Amino acid sequence: MGRRSDHSREELEALILDAGQNLMAQVGFAHFSAREVAKRIGYSVGTIMHLFSSVDHLVLAINSRTFLLWTAWLEERLSGVSGNDRIYALVQGYFDFAAHHHNLWSAIYEHRLPADMAMPDAHNELRGCLMTLVEQEIAAVLPHVEQDEVARLARSLVASVHGHCAFALSGSFALLGEDAPLDLAMQRVIDTLRAQGAPSF
Amino acid sequence: MGRRSDHSREELEALILDAGQNLMAQVGFAHFSAREVAKRIGYSVGTIMHLFSSVDHLVLAINSRTFLLWTAWLEERLSGVSGNDRIYALVQGYFDFAAHHHNLWSAIYEHRLPADMAMPDAHNELRGCLMTLVEQEIAAVLPHVEQDEVARLARSLVASVHGHCAFALSGSFALLGEDAPLDLAMQRVIDTLRAQGAPSF
DNA sequence: TTATAAATTGCACAACGTTCAATTATTCTG
DNA sequence: CAGAATAATTGAACGTTGTGCAATTTATAA
Numbered sequence A, B: 001m002g003r004r005s006d007h008s009r010e011e012l013e014a015l016i017l018d019a020g021q022n023l024m025a026q027v028g029f030a031h032f033s034a035r036e037v038a039k040r041i042g043y044s045v046g047t048i049m050h051l052f053s054s055v056d057h058l059v060l061a062i063n064s065r066t067f068l069l070w071t072a073w074l075e076e077r078l079s080g081v082s083g084n085d086r087i088y089a090l091v092q093g094y095f096d097f098a099a100h101h102h103n104l105w106s107a108i109y110e111h112r113l114p115a116d117m118a119m120p121d122a123h124n125e126l127r128g129c130l131m132t133l134v135e136q137e138i139a140a141v142l143p144h145v146e147q148d149e150v151a152r153l154a155r156s157l158v159a160s161v162h163g164h165c166a167f168a169l170s171g172s173f174a175l176l177g178e179d180a181p182l183d184l185a186m187q188r189v190i191d192t193l194r195a196q197g198a199p200s201f
Numbered sequence C: 001t002t003a004t005a006a007a008t009t010g011c012a013c014a015a016c017g018t019t020c021a022a023t024t025a026t027t028c029t030g
Numbered sequence D: 001c002a003g004a005a006t007a008a009t010t011g012a013a014c015g016t017t018g019t020g021c022a023a024t025t026t027a028t029a030a
Helices: A011-027 A034-041 A046-054 A055-078 A086-099 A102-110 A121-141 A147-170 A179-197 B008-029 B034-041 B047-053 B057-078 B083-099 B102-112 B121-141 B147-170 B180-195
Strands: none
Touching: A011 A034, A011 A046, A011 A055, A011 A102, A011 A121, A034 A046, A034 A055, A046 A055, A055 A086, A055 A179, A055 B121, A055 B147, A086 A102, A086 A147, A086 A179, A102 A147, A147 B180, A179 B047, A179 B147, A179 B180, B008 B034, B008 B047, B008 B057, B008 B102, B008 B180, B034 B047, B034 B057, B047 B057, B047 B180, B057 B083, B057 B102, B057 B121, B083 B102, B083 B121, B083 B147, B102 B147, B121 B147, B147 B180
């Protein structure tokens, strides 16, 4: 008991987040448990509570990490792609990540912050990187649109694609007889880009 | 113990669903509890398990009821409205319901069916009524589009609006500095209707 | 060396979903 | 109408969960 020398505070936090994200990927948000995370790293639950204060803070941190993974995933999908294909790569990458990391992706949206708990700025900025990435791509396709409007469009298009992705992964689309959610999402994006006067869509 | 005469099976199910939906509205999916429902109606948890088999089935039934509420809400918002305004009423009604019944609405999407549990047909049909309603409105605005395509468009537009609504209620839009999610959603719907050649949008 | 501070634990608590034998109420049968 | 069969309902148990806290161990400072 009490073996501070094994890991520094930062190392221990990383250890917990690694194990936590693995557990989340394996069992999903509904069956996630701080106790199980503790068991997996050989520490007691109290240590996790000491470092993260509550299971909500831990899940928040895990989900922010997932955003990081997600952004990297999208950047890789964009590398080497040019022109309008970058928009396709972006939408498809969005769907692919969710499909390949179903539990991690869903956890982001299944977790609701307690009413008395605000999103820490650091986490918000981390998560915002994904939106920045999308803004850049939208701006490239709509060179005549001013930046504020690009930002609004990016938010809106992400929301639209998110809706399609959520319905796809939850099974709602399947229950409605829809078998090509990605095509649907892509069409909606094209509708909007054309409405904004995108040159070649 | 054992007082079968108090309520018939159907009455008791309705009693549980009423109390369950009230509890869900008050505390949200994360703090919903079958035990608390039992306490509120003066029965034991065992009785609820006997009638609904598991808390997942109970939540499923509550959420299907919410779909019913939601559909009725939309129909009321549509009554007396004509022309293109019906599309506006529909999108706004979607947002309004979610805002006025945040916990009920969110519970629909926070609840994931266990992997070994399928959506019962009866519930799927119930929930499908909302989509049918939307299909009718889309068909009215796009008279030249054939029915299968209308159905696909309806699914897609609902997904898009859902994405905007989800980001609005979760606070994601606020964190991104977006303060008019409804306008955003409405614009995306118009983009698509115009792309489909809607006469007057 | 001793005092102070920080980390870590183990235990307790209340609540959860689920299971099940026991009990009570109803219905069926002869 | 009595007695057997059936169905409903309960209460208690079990293994979880998140959280709080006093006690203990380790590291640091004086």
